[in-house]
Amino acid sequence: MPVVHHRYATVDGHRLFYREAGDAAAPTLVLLHGFPTSSHMFRNLVPALADRYHVIAPDHLGFGLSDAPPVDQFDYTFDALTDLTAGLLGSLGVERYAIYVQDYGAPIGWRLALREPSAITAIVSQNGNAYDAGFVESFWKVVEAYQREPTPDTEAPVRQFLTLEATRWQYVTGVPDETLVDPESWHHDYALISRPGNDLVQLKLLRDYATNAPMYPRVHEYFRASQVPLLAVWGSGDEIFGPAGAEAFADDLPDAEIHLLEGGHFLLESALDEVAGLIRNFLEDHVTA
Structure with a gap:
């Protein structure tokens, strides 16, 4: 089993935690987690790929073991999180890489990718949307109401997403056998x-x-112009980003590989071996040193 290193780097004055494994001279794969988790969601995938690839999995600022400055000290936006991710990769000397994106x-x-299209060698999307299709209305209507008018009334339902029960819901919904999901996963996320x-x-x-x-x-437009190799491997029972989000990639990337698997939002928790196999085959076909 490849050795996984657990490291910290300071980027723009912020301490970021990241997991790293594999030969730094091998093709790089960067794993980008979603809400409410961290690189912890990749704890088993990193060693499953690191025999052949250089794998880096950071915790975004405000998540996991990275710094979490209060909102009056850092403007939390997706642009700002991207700045820090780019800074981390730059500090590690990573110039070309594939990405695994989730949520x-x-x-x-x-x-x-939009900032530097030539840097991206391939994309794996696991329940990570790039289209309006696939947003499950029952979840997103609450968020959209809060985005339109952030008031105490619209904030209260959104705050329910920060509860232990809602965190558990994200992990087990759509999973055919809930006993495959380690309860420590949602307790870990909730604690942080x-x-x-x-x-x-x-x-x-x-x-934001x-x-x-x-x-x-x-x-x-980037997809159409680049025809970047893309694998969509999707938990079909996800009630946040539904299967239509995966199928939509074919609109602009007709050669995209799209796999809908039994599982939920955190597909790696219940289908790690199948997902890892699909990723290994995909990267072997499309990414070289």
């Missing part, structure tokens, strides 16, 4: 988003998520 990791990945002041960090990012959809046409 919040997707808009960060799309921003990286429950740190004092982190609720305001998460509310700020939920509001409204900046992502207007960016999608530029992302689609």
Whole structure:
């Protein structure tokens, strides 16, 4: 089993935690996590790929073991998180890399690609949207109401996403056998988003998520112009980003590989071996040193 290193780097004055494994001379794969988790979601995927690839999995600022400055000391936006991710990769000397994006990791990945298209060798999207299709209305209507008019009345339902039960819901919904999901996963995430002041960090990012959809046409143009190799491997039971989000990639990338698997938002928790196999085959076909 490849050795996984657990490291910190300081970028623009902020201490970022990241997991790193594999030969630095091998093709690089950057794993970008979503809400409410961290690189912890990749704890088993990193060693499963690191025999052949240089794998880097950072915790975004405000998540996991990275710094979490209060909102009055850092403007939490997806642009700002992208700046820090780019800074981390630059400090590590990573110039070309594939990305694995999930949930919040997707808009960060799309921003990286738009800033420097030639840096991206391939994309794996696991329940990470780039299209309006696939947003499950029952979840997003609450968020959109809060984005349109952030008031105590619209904030209260959104705050329910920060509870232990809602975190568990994200992990087990759509999973055919809930016993495959380690309960420590949602307890780990909940403990970290429950740190004092982190609720305001998460509310700020939920509001800023409204900046992502207007960016999608530029992302689609990037897809069409680059024909970047893309693998969509999707938990079909996800009630946040539904299967239509995966199928939409074919609109602009007709050669995209799209796999809908039994599972939920955090597909790696219940289908790690299948997902890792698909990624290895995909990268072997499209990414070389």
